[in-house]
Each structure stands twice: as structure tokens, then as C-alpha cells.
Amino acid sequence: xxxxxxxxxxxxxxxxxxxxxxxxxxxxxxxxxxxxxxxxxxxxxxxxxxxxxxxxxxx
Amino acid sequence: xxxxxxxxxxxxxxxxxxxxxxxxxxxxxxxxxxxxxxxxxxxxxxxxxxxxxxxxxxxxxxxxxxxxxxxxxxxxxxxxxxxxxxxxxxxxxxxxxxxxxxxxxxxxxxxxxxxxxxxxxxxxxxxxxxxxxxxxxxxxxxxxxxxxxxxxxxxxxxxxxxxxxxxxxxxxxxxxxxxxxxxxxxxxxxxxxxxxxxxxxxxxxxxxxxxxxxxxxxxxxxxxxxxxxxxxxxxxxxxxxxxxxxxxxxxxxxxxxxxxxxxxxxxxxxxxxxxxxxxxxxxxxxxxxxxxxxxxxxxxxxxxxxxxxxxxxxxxxxxxxxxxxxxxxxxxxxxxxxxxxxxxxxxxxxxxxxxxxxxxxxxxxxxxxxxxxxxxxxxxxxxxxxxxxxxxxxxxxxxxxxxxxxxxxx
Numbered sequence: 001x002x003x004x005x006x007x008x009x010x011x012x013x014x015x016x017x018x019x020x021x022x023x024x025x026x027x028x029x030x031x032x033x034x035x036x037x038x039x040x041x042x043x044x045x046x047x048x049x050x051x052x053x054x055x056x057x058x059x
Numbered sequence: 060x061x062x063x064x065x066x067x068x069x070x071x072x073x074x075x076x077x078x079x080x081x082x083x084x085x086x087x088x089x090x091x092x093x094x095x096x097x098x099x100x101x102x103x104x105x106x107x108x109x110x111x112x113x114x115x116x117x118x119x120x121x122x123x124x125x126x127x128x129x130x131x132x133x134x135x136x137x138x139x140x141x142x143x144x145x146x147x148x149x150x151x152x153x154x155x156x157x158x159x160x161x162x163x164x165x166x167x168x169x170x171x172x173x174x175x176x177x178x179x180x181x182x183x184x185x186x187x188x189x190x191x192x193x194x195x196x197x198x199x200x201x202x203x204x205x206x207x208x209x210x211x212x213x214x215x216x217x218x219x220x221x222x223x224x225x226x227x228x229x230x231x232x233x234x235x236x237x238x239x240x241x242x243x244x245x246x247x248x249x250x251x252x253x254x255x256x257x258x259x260x261x262x263x264x265x266x267x268x269x270x271x272x273x274x275x276x277x278x279x280x281x282x283x284x285x286x287x288x289x290x291x292x293x294x295x296x297x298x299x300x301x302x303x304x305x306x307x308x309x310x311x312x313x314x315x316x317x318x319x320x321x322x323x324x325x326x327x328x329x330x331x332x333x334x335x336x337x338x339x340x341x342x343x344x345x346x347x348x349x350x351x352x353x354x355x356x357x358x359x360x361x362x363x364x365x366x367x368x369x370x371x372x373x374x375x376x377x378x379x380x381x382x383x384x385x386x387x388x389x390x391x392x393x394x395x396x397x398x399x400x401x402x403x404x405x406x407x408x409x410x411x412x413x414x415x416x417x418x419x420x421x422x423x424x425x426x427x428x429x430x431x432x433x434x435x436x437x438x439x440x441x442x443x444x445x446x447x448x449x450x451x452x453x454x455x456x457x458x459x460x461x462x463x464x465x466x467x468x469x
Binding site: 012013021022029030033036043053 | 117230233234239365366402408412415416417420
């Protein structure tokens with residue numbers, strides 16, 4: 001799950017960069033930048049989820 | 060830096076107080092040396108030599124191409140040399156942030172190695188993109204997004220980069236021993252000196268006035284007279300945030316919580332850093348109030364629900380408040396002589412996406428690799444004994460009576 005989280009974070013940034021490089025119309029650019037940010041938030045969620053300590057580790 | 064170090068020490072346990080201060084000194088020393096030796100080579104300054112790719116006719120400035128040991132810049136008081144100096148202090152400040160989150164369990168050797176990674180790789184790359192004429196700074200020129208990514212005082216470049224490094228370190232280290240019960244309930248481990256913490260707040264305020272003013276002059280290119288606005292906005296934001304934290308804790312717990320108020324104060328300073336030279340005072344006040352709310356609730360969320368053991372509150376205070384400051388800059392900024400800043404919010408969002416999508420994976424991966432080579436967490440015996448005795452051989456307060464339960468094997 002950690003690796004998936006990292007990949008989601010990178011993928012989201014990739015979407016944002018690609019949108020900047022490829023899109024010219026402002027609404028499409030806004031939509032893709034927002035979409036990239038949402039993908040990053042999903043990656044962040046996975047990262048937090050994968051780092052929840054197991055009960056035996058916390059003792 | 061002194062203020063943050065004092066706050067970090069005060070928010071930790073008495074048995075690790077000297078360790079935090081020594082670690083702060085080590086972090087500042089390592090960061091200065093590594094940044095001068097190689098960090099500035101990737102960071103550079105606006106208009107300096109850099110590796111630029113052209114994509115669809117637009118230049119993408121990725122990384123500076125300076126020689127090592129700052130040999131490419133005349134250290135004579137020129138804007139480039141002043142920018143180099145400010146960034147050397149900036150990376151020292153960023154290096155202190157993870158100490159706050161990982162204290163009581165982070166080995167001194169690992170602190171030095173991790174700081175070298177921050178000063179030699181993570182910080183310079185992002186700083187070049189923002190302050191060194193990189194692609195984020197040029198979003199306005201190349202893609203018409205406002206004035207490009209705006210972060211004159213380092214809310215993203217210093218605070219969020221430090222905060223995300225802190226998050227990575229905390230994830231890698233795990234929580235302190237006995238912080239969470241087997242059922243997952245967090246135990247309260249209060250800081251040992253609230254006087255240190257509050258005095259640290261005053262020191263950080265003075266330091267931040269200088270940081271925001273110098274950043275606005277060097278990277279925001281303001282007239283010297285506008286430093287008055289910078290000082291007013293910085294103070295207003297911290298005051299609003301600190302008071303908001305005080306009010307919220309008073310309502311929630313019946314009494315104001317001193318450590319959360321202090322964190323709220325610093326959260327306001329952090330949020331003010333993004334664009335204090337380009338905001339009306341009323342906007343700074345609003346930014347501060349929201350930063351105070353965010354920090355106060357986020358400290359609980361991180362501890363209770365996300366199980367992130369962050370004794371100094373570094374992640375909410377530096378990462379979260381910094382991200383809010385960057386976003387708020389896009390919403391409220393007004394440039395002199397312009398009625399609106401079209402697309403500025405989108406430029407800020409691209410910067411935020413870069414921090415989360417590039418800086419966090421980079422700093423996490425590098426620190427994870429370091430942990431594979433050189434384990435960063437202290438042995439269980441060291442954590443039980445306290446970092447002062449275990450790593451330094453002497454406590455910060457040798458004349459204090461030590462509670463016996465601290466040395467009983469559990």
C-alpha cells in the first residue's frame with residue numbers, strides 16, 4: 001500500500017505537469033490540475049493508511 | 060532558528076532536552092556546510108546558469124548548474140549573494156522542523172545524515188523552482204498563471220518542505236514507545252517546559268519579521284518601504300492564529316492550552332510567509348484565523364485518527380499551515396498597480412501539487428533508503444533511558460530529581 005500511495009502521489013503530479021505542457025484552454029487546464037490534485041490526495045490517504053501502527057507495535 | 064529550537068526542546072521530555080538542543084545545532088551546522096558545498100549548485104539564483112528543457116516552445120527550467128562551493132557567485136552583497144545567504148539560513152530553518160516531530164526517538168547520527176539529504180537534495184531542487192527562476196516561478200510568463208508561483212517568505216520552500224520531511228521521518232520511525240495503547244488510544248506526554256515554548260514564540264516572531272522582509276525584498280522584488288506592510292501582516296497573522304487557538308482550546312477544554320496556543324502562533328507566522336508583501340491587512344487577519352483553526356484541530360486529528368506521533372506539532376504547524384498560506388495567497392493576493400491576479404490561484408495550486416506529488420515522495424524515498432542503510436530509530440533501551448543519557452551521556456538537568464517510573468522496565 002505504501003508503494004501504491006507513492007505512485008498515486010507521483011501520478012497526480014504527472015497529470016498536473018502534463019496538463020500544463022499539453023493543454024491550452026483554461027477550463028481544461030483547471031479541470032486537469034484539480035484532477036491531479038485529487039489523485040494526490042488519494043495517494044496521501046493511502047500513505048496515511050499504510051502507516052497506521054499495528055497494535056503490537058505500539059506497546 | 061533559536062526560537063524553534065527552544066520550542067522543540069520545551070515541547071519534548073526533560074530527559075531529551077539537551078539532545079534536542081544539540082541536535083538543532085548539528086542540523087544547522089550540517090545544513091549550512093552541505094548547502095554551501097553542493098546544495099547551492101542545484102539551487103542557484105534567478106538568471107544564473109541552469110539546465111533548461113524546451114517543451115512545445117516553452118522553456119522549463121529544472122535545475123541550476125552552478126559550480127560547487129558557491130564559486131559561481133560573487134559574495135559581495137549583490138542580490139544573488141544575498142539570495143544565497145538567505146537560502147542558507149532557510150535550509151537551516153527547514154532542517155529544524157523534522158526534529159520537532161521526531162524527538163525522543165531519532166538518533167543523532169541519523170539526524171545529521173537526514174539533514175544532509177535535505178540540504179543537498181530536497182530543498183535546493185524545490186527552492187530553485189520557486190526562487191531560482193525555475194519552472195514554477197515562470198508559470199506566469201510561460202502559461203499566463205498570475206505572476207507565477209508566489210512564495211516570497213518560504214511558506215512552501217522552507218516550511219512545507221520541512222513539514223513534509225517531518226511527516227516522512229515520523230512515518231519511518233513510528234510512534235514513541237507507549238504513546239498508543241493496544242486499543243490505539245494516545246497517551247498524553249506533555250512537554251517539559253512551557254516557559255521555553257512561549258519564549259520561543261517571541262523569538263520566532265522577531266526572526267520571522269526578518270525572514271518575510273528579506274524574502275519579499277529578494278524574491279518578491281518589493282520596494283523597501285513595503286517592509287512595513289510585511290511586518291504588519293506577519294504580526295497580524297500570528298496574533299489572529301494564536302488567539303484563535305486560545306479561543307478554540309478554551310471552548311473545547313474549558314481552559315486555554317498553552318502548547319496549542321504556541322503552535323497556533325507559529326502556524327500564523329508560517330501561513331503569513333507566502334505573500335505577506337502582497338496582502339491587505341484584513342486578508343492577513345483572516346488567513347491567521349483560519350490557520351489557527353486548522354492547526355488546533357489538525358493536532359488532534361493527526362494524533363487521534365491518523366496515529367501520527369508528532370510531539371512538537373510540526374506537521375500541522377509547518378506543513379498544513381504552510382499549504383494553507385500558499386493557497387490563501389492565490390485567493391487574496393493583490394499586486395501593486397493591478398486590480399486582479401488572474402490565474403494566481405491556479406499557479407499556487409500547481410505549486411501545492413508539486414510539494415505533495417514530488418517533494419513528499421522524494422523526501423520519503425531518500426529517508427527510507429537511509430533507514431535501510433543506517434537505522435534512524437534509537438534502540439528501545441535508549442528510548443526508555445532518555446536520549447540525553449543514552450546519546451550524550453549526561454542529562455540536561457542533572458540536579459533534578461528523576462521520577463523513578465522513567466527507569467522501570469515495562
